[in-house]
Amino acid sequence: MKSPFAAQYPSMPPATETLLSRSHEQLQTALNAGLIATWFWDVIQDKLLGDSNLLRIFGVSQEAGANGLPLSTFTDSIHPDDNPRVQRLIDEAMETGAIYEADYRVIAPDTEPRWVFARGRFSYDEQKKPITFSGVLVDVTDRKRAELRSQSAERRLRLAVESAKMGTWDFNPLTGELIWSDRTKELFGLSPEARVDYDLFLRGLHPDDRERTDQAVQRAFQPGESGRYDVEYRTIGLEDGQLRWIQANGQAFFNEAGVAYQFMGTVMDITLNKQAEAVLKQRVSEQTRALEYQAHQLRTVLDASLNSIIAMTAIRDGAGTIVDFTMNTANEAVIKSNFMTPDQIIGQTLLTVFPGNKDNGFFDLYVRVINTGQPEQSVQYYRDEFGLEGWFEISAVKQGEDGVVVTYNNITDRKRAELAAAQHEAELKEANAELKRSNENLQQFAQVASHDLQEPLRRIQAFSDILQNQFIDNLSDGEMDMVRRIQKSAQRMQMLIKDLLTYSQLATQPDSYGPVSLTDVLTDVLSDLEMVITEKNAVVDTAPLPSVLGSAPRLRQLFQNLIANALKFTLPDQSPVIQITAHSAQPNEFPLHFQDYAQQPFWMITVNDNGLGFEEKYKDRIFVPFQRLHNPASYGGTGIGLAICQRVAESHGGTIDVSSEPGNGSTFKVFLPVINPV
Structure with missing residues (x-):
């Protein structure tokens, strides 16, 4: 195989070429093991030679890359978002001769995108023109992904902290260095520029929470402990003086020697929660007191009731049939009326304590109430083996799923x-x-x-x-x-017979009733008595009077007798003065025998005179027929006039009363019902 150095160094001796080739193979083996690739770019011929790692990363086959490929073959595989930056860095390295460094993503066919880190340098000829560009490229995909995950996690954590408006802190127990986030400083009433330390942290705590919080921190530093820190405390803003409630959570980290070297965590403002908790606690307390008061009131009402009240729960057998009742609650009336202690009734069964309920039908009534849900009432005679006997009136109402409340009264006396x-x-x-x-x-x-x-x-x-x-x-x-x-x-x-006739007619002859103006009645009476009033030189002062439901003739008799008496029983050498008024009667103005009607609306018409008067101890006698307090020889009459007045007032649903004092006149008070009171 031809050495890769033969083309670059054609005059190289064979031995040297062999040595370099062997070294290149060893280096290539090492690079392959470390996922490191190399490249060599002949700038003049635009041919880039790369090792197998480089060709694999860029998705180039060994055959295609054996004789070199243009640089663009490789740069075209760079991620579009990274390509302009990489091209710029290559151009800058070519122009300046500086070392080229770049990290970017490679998108090769049929492979996942890879993150790589490239480092290289250009070489130049004597005219300072670039002739070669060589370097190494490292596959850092795993590290980059981990870094991105860490950055993502950090962003998510930061977002969560910011969303929750939480502050962070980091404390080094060994050096005393304390770092607070801006939010933490805000919760201690500090500006973002403020410097902090542990003493300042303690000063920012509420005096009542300072020692407790410091002890919680020191416990977190203790060897053998979990290092967890979870505490609530109050802060008083060091600059703004504002009171805040804080929830702090943290974790201490220990070295191999068991010494805490880092203590970090978060703080969160829970002032609103505490305020809401205080309000809720107050409301719960108020509702609890209200319920206790209501329960006490209910118990008081039940115990104050004259009715006997028992709350019971049905007892069923295996087939679901009600066979008895457990008495859960009984008021004082039950206890007292049966001469028992509470434990003799409460918790006991109905038929054990009151067996007569089975025979007289009350038990069957309770069962019906539970089965139908409809309340029932009954009156029955009761008798049992313990000597309880009498007539009882009961009412039963279903309560809950299987309960019944029974109210009963012993009505034996009422029956009698x-x-x-x-x-x-x-x-x-x-x-x-x-x-x-x-x-x-x-x-x-x-x-x-x-x-x-x-x-x-x-x-x-x-x-x-x-x-x-x-x-x-x-x-x-x-x-x-x-x-x-x-x-x-x-x-x-003849006068006596006439008055007797009038008195008897009031009792035996009914009269038709309708609206009657007392003012009109009084006008007629004063007209009839005009001659006597003139002879006596009397003064009659009248106020407007109301209308009532009654008989005009009978009411005329009433006022004529009252005014005639005032004109008759006068002091010597004194002209009669008579005052007639009317107003709504007040409860304290009713006579004792008429107090049961004090809550109903009545008119009180008063006839006051300045005549003889009399001792009030005789006031009941003056309304009795033929009873006279003054000498008949000096004062004429039959002694029936005031009896007629009383009977007229009573026949109209009212009454008459009088107050008097010898020598100071008398005041007659006529009470008559108000028409259609609103």
């Missing part, structure tokens, strides 16, 4: 009361019948009073008038006095 009420109702019916008969008798009396009793009076009055008018000259003074007394007694008797 119902029997007594039934008996009372019968007696009341009999009393009403008797009252009806009495009213009929009273009505008959009224008819007699209106006709039969008044007829003799009219005769007496007629005869006394004849004696007084026709025989006055023939009568002595004594006889005339007797005639006047007869007339006066007849007039009093």
Whole structure:
């Protein structure tokens, strides 16, 4: 085989050529083993000779490359992204004589792209013209791929760190050198230009976290430990004073002697998480307190309930049939009403403690409630072997999958009361019948009073008038006095019969009710009493009065009697002053016997006078017929007027009250319902 040096050095002696050829073969063998290729380019003839490694890398066969190929054959196989740069570097090396170095990708047919590193140099003739270009080329594909993977991993790590807004740190425990990323400095409130060391790191920690964090770092440096570092701490910005919560993670690395030589890791701002955690913790605490309060309130309500309440869970046999109930919860009413302790009921089975439920049907009702989900109620008589006996009213509601809540009351007393009420109702019916008969008798009396009793009076009055008018000259003074007394007694008797008739009619004769203006009623009454008011020189001060639902004639009787009394019972040498007003009644203004109606809307009409007055201890007597507090000889009347007032007020759904003081007048208060209260 012809030596590759024969063409370049034609005058070389054979022995020297053989030696060089042998050395070339040995070098080529070594280069092949190291994936190193060589090339030789005759610039003038543009022929490039390469060893087998070079031809393989560029995808050139041994036959095609045996006599050399143009440089472009090889440069055309360079990756398009790398080709311009490689061509430029070759041109620069040719022009300057400097060493040529380049790394690039080779794309050969039927092979994967390869990364190579080339190094070579040009040789020149005496005129400084390039004549040869030789060098070596190394296949660095594996190293380059590893480098690219490392760079990719580093970029991904950097991207992840940046995305998570994490900072990094690297500390050399042997030299004390500490390196922080800009983000780490930011989390300690420092500018990117700030210099850092371990003492500065400790100063940047919250005083309450400083010792604990330093101990965690020192533990990571201990031989035999894992070197892991995982801690949360607070920082107070050294320049901005801002408080931040930090999550730090790191790893210490040890040499063969077990000494930590590197400590590196990351830091992340978890301030928002901590704030959210604090808010969540507070809400959980508040909700827990609220639930505890609600549970306490519920328990309080249950225990305060007069009803007995038991929560139970069904007990089923192997076939799924409900055979009993476990009593889980019972309120105080259950405990007290059965004279038991809680452990005698809670946790026990229903039929063990209350076996009577099976016989009286309550048990079957509970089973239906669980099976159908529909609540039920029942009233049954209960009796068991332990002596519990009586009437019970129960209601049952399903709770959850297999539970039931039972509310029950012992209504034995109520049952007895119902029997007594039934008996009372019968007696009341009999009393009403008797009252009806009495009213009929009273009505008959009224008819007699209106006709039969008044007829003799009219005769007496007629005869006394004849004696007084026709025989006055023939009568002595004594006889005339007797005639006047007869007339006066007849007039009093007629007035009494008239008032009795009015009083009885209020009880026996219904009247039609409708809206009545009390202002109009009062106007009519004052018109009727105009002469008396003028004679007495009285002052009557009235305010606008409301309208009520009632009977105008009866209400006229009420006001006429009240005002007539105020005009009658006056102090000597004092003109009567009467004030009539109205306003919405307040609860504290109702009389004691009428307090049950204090929550309903009523008008209070007051008739106030400056007359005689009376001791209030006698106020109940003045509304009783024929009861008089003042001398009948001095003050006329039958003693029925105020009784009529009371009956009129009561027949309208109201009442009447009075307050008085001797010598300071009286105030009558009439309470009447408001029409259609809103």
